[in-house]
Each structure stands twice: as structure tokens, then as C-alpha cells.
Amino acid sequence: MKITQKQLRQIIKEELTRANEMYGAMPPRRFGATPEEVQAKIDYYRGEGSRMWMRGTEMEYEDMAAGGDAGGIRQDYYPNWNDGDFSAVLAAVSGGY
Numbered sequence: 001m002k003i004t005q006k007q008l009r010q011i012i013k014e015e016l017t018r019a020n021e022m023y024g025a026m027p028p029r030r031f032g033a034t035p036e037e038v039q040a041k042i043d044y045y046r047g048e049g050s051r052m053w054m055r056g057t058e059m060e061y062e063d064m065a066a067g068g069d070a071g072g073i074r075q076d077y078y079p080n081w082n083d084g085d086f087s088a089v090l091a092a093v094s095g096g097y
Helices: 005-023 035-046 050-065 073-077 083-094
Strands: none
Touching: 035 050, 035 083, 050 073, 050 083
């Protein structure tokens, strides 16, 4: 049995509609943090979070900038951030990476 491209598109549309009704619409996936999110972390770690930064957060950011998960922190708290986002915070707060 052959189906046309138009029929295939209709089938896909119907299946997506059915899945959205069953499970709810999925939010769009973002790749990377927004500039506002990165700046908020920079401001925090330069200010009231500076002690946290010196007591280990910097090492966690170094790990995540190198593609690591820092013991699950990236997965739990920064799932949309890419390595470059962590590098930007490192560069701004510690002056390097």
C-alpha cells in the first residue's frame, strides 16, 4: 500500500494532536541558557554568592564547562545550559577558563 506525502503529513498531524491530548503539549526545548540567566549567575557569584563560589562552586563550574555533570548538579539544575554558558560564568567571575 502506498500513501501520498499529503496523507503522511495528515497521519503525523493526527498522531501529534493525539499525543498532545494524552500527555499535554511538550514545552519547546532550548539549547543553552539565555543571556539573562548567565548574567544573573555572574551577578550572584560576584555578590552574595561569592563565598559559595570560593568554597567549591567554581570547581563545579569548571567540571560543567568541560562537559561534566558535577555530581548531578548540571542535570538537576542546569539541563538547558551548554558548556559555553558555564565557561562564560567562569570567565566573568574568576577571570578565566
